[in-house]
Amino acid sequence: MAQFPPTDTKEFASSFSRFYIMTISTAPTPPNKAQRQALAQETRRLTPQIIRSADASTEAIYYSTQLPRRGPTPDARRPRITVQNSDSFTAARAILDTNPTAKIGVLNMASEKHPGGGWLRGALAQEEALCFRSTLASTLHKRFYPLPVLGAVWSRNVVVFRDEVATGARIYEPAERFTVGVVSLAAIWRPLLTPDKRNFDIRTVRDKIRQTLRVLAVNNVTHCVLGAMGCGAFQNPPLQVASLFRQVLEEGEFMGVFEEIIFAVLDSRGEGNYAIFRDTLQSH
Numbered sequence: 001m002a003q004f005p006p007t008d009t010k011e012f013a014s015s016f017s018r019f020y021i022m023t024i025s026t027a028p029t030p031p032n033k034a035q036r037q038a039l040a041q042e043t044r045r046l047t048p049q050i051i052r053s054a055d056a057s058t059e060a061i062y063y064s065t066q067l068p069r070r071g072p073t074p075d076a077r078r079p080r081i082t083v084q085n086s087d088s089f090t091a092a093r094a095i096l097d098t099n100p101t102a103k104i105g106v107l108n109m110a111s112e113k114h115p116g117g118g119w120l121r122g123a124l125a126q127e128e129a130l131c132f133r134s135t136l137a138s139t140l141h142k143r144f145y146p147l148p149v150l151g152a153v154w155s156r157n158v159v160v161f162r163d164e165v166a167t168g169a170r171i172y173e174p175a176e177r178f179t180v181g182v183v184s185l186a187a188i189w190r191p192l193l194t195p196d197k198r199n200f201d202i203r204t205v206r207d208k209i210r211q212t213l214r215v216l217a218v219n220n221v222t223h224c225v226l227g228a229m230g231c232g233a234f235q236n237p238p239l240q241v242a243s244l245f246r247q248v249l250e251e252g253e254f255m256g257v258f259e260e261i262i263f264a265v266l267d268s269r270g271e272g273n274y275a276i277f278r279d280t281l282q283s284h
Contacts (some may be wrong), residue, residue: 028168031260036122060139061154067214075191083278093262104180105221112186126193133162153184228273242280
């Protein structure tokens with residue numbers, strides 16, 4: 001795990017922490033919308049110093065069109081694929097705990113129109129959760145938007161410096177912080193479904209999955225943290241999306257490219273998208 005130099009703890013004293021008075025027997029209460037807005041402003045304020053202390057940057061690579069198909073690799077082994085009921089950055093941290101040299105790429109299921117989605121307004125979907133915890137938003141430059149259908153942004157060194165929002169968004173000590181790459185790509189917004197709600201624009205979704213994996217591959221990622229692309233507010237059918245991920249991952253151009261792929265599918269009950277992705281992908 002990357003080690004960062006100490007920073008001024010007084011300066012980082014969180015004005016947001018008053019919302020999270022914890023005792024041994026009492027868990028923190030998840031923040032309401034107004035509190036998340038305050039958290040977003042604090043994260044944005046702290047970001048420049050976090051970037052400097054970590055020797056990171058706000059640089060990003062913008063891909064406006066689909067990358068070309070990759071040739072086959074000599075080593076055609078399948079990657080390890082697991083599905084976890086987890087936050088994306090938490091899954092990434094678990095990888096680094098066991099493999100500190102891993103080159104990690106995390107999928108940000110991004111807004112097509114707004115950098116960071118609605119994080120400054122206190123919204124809380126996957127993209128917003130990533131922005132609350134890290135320097136990601138500073139790499140999503142307005143000039144990239146609106147994202148083209150197969151457009152993507154690669155942020156090569158995003159510093160994760162806060163805990164999950166649901167557990168208090170604690171600011172990590174310097175030694176706890178870590179960096180990952182993030183690929184931001186938008187799913188289809190509420191696709192037109194057939195009457196049985198099972199089929200939709202499969203070709204475009206398949207190409208979006210390929211683009212995601214190609215961006216990760218061209219940037220030499222070894223361990224991927226993916227997700228249930230578009231299966232929340234965007235209302236993409238999860239069984240079909242999971243099946244498309246399975247099909248694309250079995251294509252020759254991706255064999256032997258990645259060592260490990262984790263699908264981080266946060267599901268409070270564990271019976272919805274998480275169960276569908278687990279049952280579709282875990283054994284493959």
